[in-house]
Amino acid sequence: MERVIGIDLGTTNSCVSILEGDTPVVIPNRGGYKTTPSVVAVTEAGKRLVGHIAKRQAITNAENTVYAAKRLIGRKWNSPQVKNAIMTSSYSIVEGPHADVRIKLRDKTYSIPEVSSIVLQEMKIIAEDYLGEPVKKAVITVPAYFNDNQRQATKDAGAIAGLDVIRIINEPTSASLAYGYGKDLDRTVAVYDLGGGTFDVSILEIGSHGVFKVISTTGDTFLGGEDFDARIIDWLIGSFQEEHQIDLRQDRMALQRLRDAAEKAKCELSSVRETEINLPFIISTGRNEALHLQRTLSRQTLEKLTDDLVERTIDICRQAIGDAKLDVDEIEDVILVGGMTRMPVVQQAVASFFSREPNKSVHPDEVVAMGAAIQGAALVQEKQDMILLDVTPHALGIMTFGSYFEELIPQNTTVPTSRTKIFTTSRDDQTAVKILVMQGESKRADDNELLGEFILTGLRRAPKGHVEIEVTFELNTDGIVSVHAKDLETGQAQSIQVTATSGLTQDEVKNMMSSAQDYLVERRSDEQFEGAKQEAETLMAEIEHMFPEIERVVGGADFGRDAIAKARSAVDKTRAAIAAKDTAQLKEQVDQLARTQRMFKGVVSRG
C-alpha cells in the first residue's frame, strides 16, 4: 500500500512523520534532527540552502534568507499581514502579477507557495531517504484560522514539491488526533501551541468515532520562541555595551552568534537553572583587540525578561475560552504543542490558568506531524472511524447593509453542503443588488475575507424590503463555492463560482512543478557526483601514497612499469572526470582505481 507522509509545515520549523505499523514515527533529517527549520536561502554563489544550514546564515545573509513564509502564504498583496511583513522582514517582498505576494532572492523572484514548496521538497527527500522509496502522497497541516486561499496555496506548494496533498488538516486537530490515537476519548481539550514564531490556542471537542470539532481558535502570528530569544539578545547586547561601549547589533556576525547562543541558552534553561553564554572573539575593537562575551544567564533572569510574553499567551487563552463560550473548568485536558512549551514557566502559567497540569504524554515538537501521519494512513487504508470529516474552516456568507456579515454556511460544516437564505432590498426602488461573498467569523464584514462579488440586476422597483432575493450557497467537496442569487418575483438570477486561489495560475503551478523537478534531478546528480568524487579522491590518495613502495618492489620489471603507468593514467583520467564533472566517467574510473588499489595493496603486502 502506498505510504502517506504527514507534514507539519510550521512557521519556523517543519516536521515529517509516517505511520510504521500502528506507530507514528517522526523521521530525522540528515543531521539527525527531527525538526527542520522552515528557512530557505540563496547564497552569493546562487546555491539554494534549506533548513538548518539556511538558518545558520540567516543574519549574515539576511536579504536572501526567507523565514516565516507561512505568514504570507495565500495572502493578498494589500492585506495588513503583508504590509506588516514588509516592515519587519529583512528579505525583499514584492507584488506579484495577480496582486499576490512574491519574494526576491538575489536575481530571482519566488512566489510564496514556491518558497514553501522548497521546504516541503526537503521534507519529502527526508522521508524518501528514510523509506528508500519515492513518496508521493502527503497530508499537510495548517493553522485552524487559515482561510480557503491559504489552504489552496499550501496545496499548491505541495504540488510544486511533487506531492499529491490528499488532505489539509488543522494543526490543533492533528495534535488532538495524535493525543487521542488509540484511545476512545470524549472530552473538551485546549491545544496550547507556542511555536517558534506564532502562538495559537484552540478549543476542541473530541467525540467518539473520530469527531474532532474546533470550537474556537485564536492566536498571535507574531508571538513565539523568537521573541524570547530576542529578549536574551537584548540583555546580552545591553550588558556588553555597558562594559565596552560597543553595540553588537552593528555587526552581523556578532548578531548571528548572539542569536544562536540565545536560542541555545533558552533551550538549556528548560532543564538547568543557569547556563553560560561564551562567545569568544565576538568583535574586534579599533585597537585590533578581539573582545569576548561571557555571561551567565539564570532561569530566573530569563523568566523575568520574558514574563510579559508568557502573560500575553494567557490573555489569548482567556479569549479562546470566551470565544468557545466555555468556562475554564470545562476544559478537561490541555495539550502542549511547540518547543517553547518545554519552558517551565510556560507550563506553570498554563497549569495556573487552566487549574490543571497540562498533558505531557505527547511530544510538543512532533505531535502535529504525527497526527497528520495517522490521518494519512487512515485515508489510504480507508479506516472510516479515524478519518476526519472534511469541514469548512470558516463561515461563508454575504455582506449586508451597514457592512455586516450574514453567515450562510457556519464554520466546521461538513462538506458538501448547501444553504439558502432570503434577503430583501435596503433602499426604495432599488433595481440592482451587489452580492459580496465573504469568509470569516466576524460580524463586521470588513474583518472577513472577500472571496468574490457579483451584481444581480433587473429587480422590480418597489419600496425597500419588498423585493425578496434568495441567496444560495453550495460548497462541494473540492472546496468550490457556488453562490446563486434570484429575485423570487421576477425569476431574474445571477450566480458566481468562487474557487480558492493561491494567487498562482494553473500554468504557473505547472511551470514551478517542472522547475522543482529539474532542481531535484540536478541535486540528485550533484550528490552522486560528490559521492563518487569523494571515493575517487580517497582512492587516488592511497594509490599515490603507494607509488614509491610499488616502484621499489617491482624494480625495473616491465610488468611493474606497465602497472604503474596504467595506475598513473587512471589517476589522470579520474582527475579529468572530476574537472569535467562527468559522473558516469568518474564512476567508471572509481572502479578502475579500486582495482588498482587492491592490486597495489597485494604487491606491497608481498613485497
Place this chain on the structure above:
Amino acid sequence: MSDDTGKPPRRSHPHTVPPEVPVELDSSWDDDTVPRFELDDPMSESAFDRVTAIPEMPAEMFAQQMMSEQPTSAPPAEPREQLPRLASEPPVLDVRPLDPMAMQQAPRAARSVSLGDVPTAPHVAASPNSATARPGRNRAPLAPEPTGLELMELGPPATSRSPGSSQIERDPRDPVLELDLGDVARSGPPPAVLIPAEPKSAREAEITAMKDRYAMGDFTGALVVAEGMLEVNANDLDAQRYAQSCRDVLTQMYAARLGALSQRVRVAVPGDQIRWLSLDHRAGFVLSLIDGSSTVEELLDISGMNRLDALRIIYTLFEQRVIALSER
C-alpha cells in the same frame, strides 16, 4: 671562444656573484612561504595573504594539478648576449617573469637574499614604460594579461627558466662572461636599465604595481592593489579583471591546500582554551559555525563572507591546528 680582442677565455665567476645561491629575487616585498600572521592584526591579513602565491604542496604536484597544460619542465634558456655590470651600476636582476611554482621550490634562504646580495645579471631588457627603477620588478610585457581565470594562463612564458636555473648557475666558461669593459664601451651602455621612468599618474603606477605583482605570482598583493583601485573607481575594468582573476587563483590555491571541501570540520582545541588563541572576530565567527558535522563547503556557504575570505580563514585555522579536517 674568444672575444673581439682575441684574449683567451678566462674561467672565472664574476666577483659579484655568490657561488652557490641558486635564485635571486627581490624578496623585500615578496611573499614568504610560511604563514606567520596573527589574525587579530588587521595588517597581518594581507601579510598572510601574500604567502598564498606560493602553494605549500609540492610544486610538481601542484603544477600538475593546476597547470596541467603548462609544460612541467622549462624550456632551455635561449642564448642571449650578456653583458657584465658596469662598476657604477646598481645590481640588476633578470626581469623575466618568474614562476611561482619555481619560487616554491627554491630554499627560503635563497629567497630572503637582500637586494645588496643580489648578483648582477648580465643582461636587462627593461620595458620603457616601467614604473619603477626598482630592481627585480617585472616589466611589461612580462606575462600574459589575465584574460581568463585559468591558472595555466598565469604561468611564465616559454622563455622562463626552470626552477633550478638562474644566471649564476650559468657555465662559468660561458664566453659572454668574459667580455671586458672595453667591449662594453664599444657596444654602448646597457639599454634602459638606468633610465629613470617617466613620471606617471597614480593610476598608471597602481596598474603597473598590480601587473607586476600579478606576474610575480603575488596574487594577494595584486588583489590588494586592484581592490584599492576599485575603491576609487568601481568601474575600472583593468582592476576588475585583475581582482577577479586574483580571487579565482587564490581561491583555487586555498582549496587545493585544504583538500576535498567535503571534509568534515571539527574544532581541535578544547573549548576553554579557544579564548587564548590569537584570532580576530571573523575567525572567531567561522570557528563558532563549526559544529563537528559541517563540511568545509557548508562552512563556506553559511559564513556570509565571500568565498576567498572564508577559505583563507579556514585554511589559517587549519594551519594553526585550531581545526581539524576529516573525511565524512
